Amino acid sequence: MKKKLLSVLLCSVMLVSLMTGCSKNTASTSSTDDSKAAATQAPADTSADAPADTAEAKKVGVAMPTKDLQRWNQDGANMKAALEEAGFEVDLQYANNDISTQVSQIENMITNGCNVLVIASIDGGSLGTVLAEAKEKGIPVIAYDRLIMETDAVSYYATFDNYMVGTIQGQYIVDALKLESEAGPFNIELFTGSPDDNNARFFFGGAMDILNPYIESGKLNVVSGQKAFEEVATLNWSTEEAQKRMENLITAYYAGGTNLDVVLSSNDSCAIGITNALVNAGYTGENFPILTGQDCDITSVKNILAGKQSMSIFKDTRTLAEKVVEMVNAILNDSEVPVNDTKTYDNGTGIIPTFLCEPVFADASNYKELLIDSGYYTEDQLK
Numbered sequence: 001m002k003k004k005l006l007s008v009l010l011c012s013v014m015l016v017s018l019m020t021g022c023s024k025n026t027a028s029t030s031s032t033d034d035s036k037a038a039a040t041q042a043p044a045d046t047s048a049d050a051p052a053d054t055a056e057a058k059k060v061g062v063a064m065p066t067k068d069l070q071r072w073n074q075d076g077a078n079m080k081a082a083l084e085e086a087g088f089e090v091d092l093q094y095a096n097n098d099i100s101t102q103v104s105q106i107e108n109m110i111t112n113g114c115n116v117l118v119i120a121s122i123d124g125g126s127l128g129t130v131l132a133e134a135k136e137k138g139i140p141v142i143a144y145d146r147l148i149m150e151t152d153a154v155s156y157y158a159t160f161d162n163y164m165v166g167t168i169q170g171q172y173i174v175d176a177l178k179l180e181s182e183a184g185p186f187n188i189e190l191f192t193g194s195p196d197d198n199n200a201r202f203f204f205g206g207a208m209d210i211l212n213p214y215i216e217s218g219k220l221n222v223v224s225g226q227k228a229f230e231e232v233a234t235l236n237w238s239t240e241e242a243q244k245r246m247e248n249l250i251t252a253y254y255a256g257g258t259n260l261d262v263v264l265s266s267n268d269s270c271a272i273g274i275t276n277a278l279v280n281a282g283y284t285g286e287n288f289p290i291l292t293g294q295d296c297d298i299t300s301v302k303n304i305l306a307g308k309q310s311m312s313i314f315k316d317t318r319t320l321a322e323k324v325v326e327m328v329n330a331i332l333n334d335s336e337v338p339v340n341d342t343k344t345y346d347n348g349t350g351i352i353p354t355f356l357c358e359p360v361f362a363d364a365s366n367y368k369e370l371l372i373d374s375g376y377y378t379e380d381q382l383k
């Protein structure tokens with residue numbers, strides 16, 4: 001009984017933290033503030049949303065794309081811990097970026113009696129058949145971080161505001177180059193993510209909505225001329241692919257002394273490849289281009305501190321994991337599932353009700369507060 005009381009209490013505190021940490025209306029940009037807020041709030045009456053007695057036996061299948069990228073390891077670990085703390089049994093699987101592996105993992109989760117599926121897809125368009133099985137068995141599906149396309153089996157979507165990720169990156173470039181006042185022209189190249197990931201279009205679209213006016217006015221010059229999504233996409237968000245493309249761009253357009261001032265990269269795995277190519281081509285210190293990223297992967301944060309990447313986007317995966325636990329609880333307790341966006345994400349079968357968490361930028365000026373003080377990383381990890 002004591003144990004149950006404790007877990008209800010823990011859950012209440014966690015739910016309060018979710019509400020403060022993930023709300024669109026939250027003014028705070030720091031997870032330190034969020035966790036402080038959670039700790040100082042009185043335990044609100046959220047026990048109605050806590051897992052019911054029977055929830056202890058309920059199973060949640062969590063399908064993650066790959067262990068190759070640091071962020072998914074963190075997402076999976078956070079989700080497992082948060083779900084178990086809330087009293088659920090968790091089946092967590094990684095699919096090595098292989099679509100058929102992910103499909104069979106989900107099939108197994110369905111066969112093994114999972115009550116809810118949480119899925120970060122590899123290819124958002126390839127899960128229709130297996131999810132039709134889930135729907136037939138009445139198993140709700142939450143799309144995690146990436147929207148699952150062309151299937152009516154998706155009940156909810158939880159992610160960070162993907163369009164905002166792009167606008168923050170674009171605005172960072174505008175501010176860093178002082179594009180409002182400087183005449184330019186500044187030379188820029190563009191990189192985005194995998195064409196089979198619905199997020200990539202939002203990231204790129206958000207960034208280009210900010211950068212396009214400066215490209216049109218001639219203050220930014222895309223020397224290669226490669227501006228269309230298809231031309232700048234990077235299959236599987238591959239570091240190697242991004243490195244190869246950057247090497248080719250340097251050889252073709254920047255070998256004769258043309259300076260490269262800035263590179264838009266939608267995330268860190270691409271930025272790391274771009275940095276490798278730039279370093280190999282002799283870019284250092286002063287002449288290192290402004291370079292964006294996303295995820296605050298350890299390698300990228302180290303590059304930021306070494307002046308080989310300018311910024312990253314911090315998406316506190318602890319907050320997203322907690323929000324998903326809140327959704328799972330609500331679904332299984334038949335209470336109202338928290339969403340804050342019901343118009344942006346159409347997966348081809350209609351709008352999927354979504355909870356958007358807020359991304360923030362991280363650079364050398366604020367990484368300590370965001371990443372270390374909040375307990376996301378230890379100082380040692382960044383050495």
Ligand code: BGC
Pocket residue numbers: 069071145146193197199200237267268269294295
């Ligand atoms: C995620 C990004 C991540 C990328 C590559 C996207 O769907 O939103 O955070 O960098 O996938 O894994």
